Amino acid sequence: MPRTDGRLLALDLGTSSARALVLSAADASPIPGALARHKVSARYGAAGEATLDLHDYVEGLLGCLDELQAGGHLEGITDIVMSSQWHSIVALDNRDRPLTPVIPWVDTRSVEPKLGADFDEHAFHARTGAWLHRLYWTRRIPWLMSEVQADSFAGLPDLVLERLTGARVTSVSIASGTGTLDLARGVYDEEALEIAGVKPDRLPSIVPTGWTGSLSSEFERRWPGLVGVPVHPPTGDGAASNVGTGGYDETTAAVTVGTSAAVRVVHPIDNAPELPWELWRYRVDDKRAVTGMAFSAAGNLHAWLTGVLQLDKEHQEPTGVEIGSSRVIAVPFQAGTRPPETVPSGSGLYFGLSFDDTGADLLAASLQGASLEVDRGLRMLDGLFGRQLSVVLGGGGIDASAWWRRCLTATFARPTTVCAEAEVGARGAAAVALGLSPDPGGEHLRPVDAEVNRVAALRPRYSALRELAVKASKELG
Incomplete structure (x- = not known):
């Protein structure tokens, strides 16, 4: 016990x-x-x-x-x-x-x-x-x-x-x-x-x-x-953060946002579903594995852009921009991609800029792009486990930005639970070692229909631009 x-x-x-x-x-x-x-x-x-x-x-x-x-x-x-x-x-x-x-x-x-x-x-x-x-x-x-x-x-x-x-x-x-x-x-x-x-x-x-x-x-x-x-x-x-966030079985995906980001599902290693080429799989402990996708741009993207734009603390969230509404599309490849994709660092892309755009528009586009990247992984995991997974959110980036939490919830088009505890890695290591099942314990977010619809309309434009960014990175070396 x-x-x-x-x-x-x-x-x-x-x-x-x-x-x-x-x-x-x-x-x-x-x-x-x-x-x-x-x-x-x-x-x-x-x-x-x-x-x-x-x-x-x-x-x-x-x-x-x-x-x-x-x-x-x-x-x-x-x-x-x-x-x-x-x-x-x-x-x-x-x-x-x-x-x-x-x-x-x-x-x-x-x-x-x-x-x-x-x-x-x-x-x-x-x-x-x-x-x-x-x-x-x-x-x-x-x-x-x-x-x-x-x-x-x-x-x-x-x-x-x-x-x-x-x-x-x-x-x-x-x-x-x-x-x-x-x-x-x-x-x-x-x-x-x-x-x-x-x-x-x-x-x-x-x-x-x-x-x-x-x-x-x-x-x-x-x-x-x-x-x-x-x-x-x-x-x-990664395994510790998943368990510490509250994603410790195959019904729940944990999305953690720190310097980088990841979406993962913990599940039994016995009779594990066949691993798709696009996803990785590691072990949690003797009986469980964790399957997921990682992303190189997350909190580091936010820190970089707020520094470049010299945004003071009051303006480090795009609170005046409606989720999914920005004309600007950002493909967050500044730090490249994780395997199996081979997009190198220095491949970030902004499209649709005009003289009317503000720092808030650029920031909103960046956070939206990062959210759409995570959504790609979540949808693969939905298919792998044959259900629409519940989602828990955790990590420093989640804790720091209410706008980003709402953006992720709208992009996933499903309710999310925000982990109340910031120390998810330490908490998860304790849970794995001692057999604990921590509860996320935080706020529950429901997607707003108008935001979900705007993101859904944005998604095909983003996907097309993402394909061009991947192709250009290969052709330009």
């Missing part, structure tokens, strides 16, 4: 911050004031580099725990849970010393895979839930081996867990984000490892969801309140 007393320590390993926060064990809600954050800044380069300093990241996270202890927040902790960014990788030498910084998903460096004539990319995708894309270890590892004399490889969450407990292990959820997991069996996929050029003993061992470790003696002395507290394996941030 899930615990209903005590408190939980959640570690959230993001790309822009590492955080530690304390949650109630009853419903995984945050304890007010019990949050510490270490800001993380990636280092970018002209050749596609995007790296995180591993030492700074880990020491910053440990400092967050020191801060919580100083505030008296590490007493009464019953479990330590973790959510983490997917897809990161670090190359290690034969003494387990890092040879590279952390390479997160935004880094574009990789090499083309060497494939046999009998390679079946659709069968590979159906089995692993991934494509042979630079996001995944199938292409990262051969590139790293061409750069350094690596003996083994691990992801950021694996190395954080090892630093805390001394155990080099990973979860089935984190392993699925590497693109090297056989989803049905929950073990490394032989063909994926052959393409990557590694044996399974050079990667972290996969442990079951119920596995727990304990803090090393170093950290038990540093944080006496955590002596003997079990440490659970990490959950991938």
